[in-house]
Amino acid sequence: MALKCGIVGLPNVGKSTLFNCLSNAKAQSANFPFCTIEPNVGVITVPDPRLNKLTELVKPENVVPTTVEIVDIAGLVKGASKGEGLGNKFLGNIRECDAILHVLRCFDDGNVVHVDGSVNPVRDKEVIDFELQLKDLETVEKNMVKVQRAAKTGDKDAKARLDIYEKLKSYLEEGKNARGLELTEDQQLLVDEMFLLTAKPVMYVCNVDEGSVVNGNEHVEAVKKAVAEENAEVLIIGAGIEADIAELDSYEERQEFLSDIGLEEAGVHRLIRAAYELLNLQTYFTAGVKEVRAWTITKGMTAPEAAGVIHSDFQRGFIKAEVIAYDTFAELGSEAACKEAGKMRMEGKEYIVQDGDVMHFKFNV
Numbered sequence: 001m002a003l004k005c006g007i008v009g010l011p012n013v014g015k016s017t018l019f020n021c022l023s024n025a026k027a028q029s030a031n032f033p034f035c036t037i038e039p040n041v042g043v044i045t046v047p048d049p050r051l052n053k054l055t056e057l058v059k060p061e062n063v064v065p066t067t068v069e070i071v072d073i074a075g076l077v078k079g080a081s082k083g084e085g086l087g088n089k090f091l092g093n094i095r096e097c098d099a100i101l102h103v104l105r106c107f108d109d110g111n112v113v114h115v116d117g118s119v120n121p122v123r124d125k126e127v128i129d130f131e132l133q134l135k136d137l138e139t140v141e142k143n144m145v146k147v148q149r150a151a152k153t154g155d156k157d158a159k160a161r162l163d164i165y166e167k168l169k170s171y172l173e174e175g176k177n178a179r180g181l182e183l184t185e186d187q188q189l190l191v192d193e194m195f196l197l198t199a200k201p202v203m204y205v206c207n208v209d210e211g212s213v214v215n216g217n218e219h220v221e222a223v224k225k226a227v228a229e230e231n232a233e234v235l236i237i238g239a240g241i242e243a244d245i246a247e248l249d250s251y252e253e254r255q256e257f258l259s260d261i262g263l264e265e266a267g268v269h270r271l272i273r274a275a276y277e278l279l280n281l282q283t284y285f286t287a288g289v290k291e292v293r294a295w296t297i298t299k300g301m302t303a304p305e306a307a308g309v310i311h312s313d314f315q316r317g318f319i320k321a322e323v324i325a326y327d328t329f330a331e332l333g334s335e336a337a338c339k340e341a342g343k344m345r346m347e348g349k350e351y352i353v354q355d356g357d358v359m360h361f362k363f364n365v
Helices: 015-022 049-058 087-095 121-152 156-173 185-192 218-226 239-247 251-260 267-278 303-310 312-316 326-332 335-340
Strands: 004-008 040-045 062-064 067-072 099-105 202-207 233-237 281-287 291-298 318-324 345-347 358-363
Touching: 004 015, 004 087, 015 040, 015 067, 015 239, 015 267, 049 281, 049 291, 049 326, 067 267, 087 121, 099 121, 099 218, 099 267, 121 156, 121 218, 156 185, 202 218, 202 267, 218 233, 233 267, 239 251, 239 267, 291 303, 303 312, 303 318, 303 358, 312 318, 312 358, 318 326, 326 335
Parallel strands: 004 067, 004 099, 062 291, 099 202, 202 233, 281 358
Antiparallel strands: 040 067, 281 291, 318 345, 318 358
């Protein structure tokens, strides 16, 4: 599925270093602003121990993991909403993304220049929020102009639109992000049509030093307090440390390094999984001797829709789905054992696919 997360933040907060750790596509990392001029795109494998277990049990000829697309977007400066710096390009690239990973510098280091001269992640967050809010205000006001005349004549649809636009305008003018505004389902559909920047789901990624990767620091606590009302996730990661881990040759060396600093797994693994969740995605599996594969779907998809991710013919001619819960498959060890134990279910068109389902589709076209 062509869904992607954009890594954003002020210049020199560690975006490109983090991107390098996430992807084989190497963005230039340097101690100066705007070292990333064009957005770099990486298709990142999502770590999933369930896929490893299925591979171990089935022993297929081929294994295909699921992925998420990550975009490293050029750093933003004050005035971006008015076209300052790389503002227009930056904002356009964000608009093309489905979710935002907002990297905040939460470490002190005199050798790494900060664009504003001092370390203050809450201020940095507010700089970007302000620019995105201004751009969204511009979008909302343009839409208001389009419906105002029709609303005055009593057009119900235009009036409904104008009401929500006015509500949004007031909310943005208060310095708040659109994602925090409580809306009805119908109102949300109207807002979604505008592709507002501050309506996109966001995760705040606190880039810290080695001593803060386990428990955080005062900068991280300040960020958590600042975003408490946004219902957004805050993730702690040390981009510099992740870069060191990526340079190690073997899995054993990486695990030993992680153990030495008090971590069970690399921060990038947590970040990739969190990005996958942020996009409202989940995984189902197909498992056979030819191939074990993880498939990406949006949460809430029905069995025919999930089948359509494999091929449109599967959805068009859907008959039924054979489903085994992952935990059952892992416990019993094979599809045959699950069938024998009566643990394989036959599901129809209304079935909502669950995360981790092992599935086989019957179809006819």
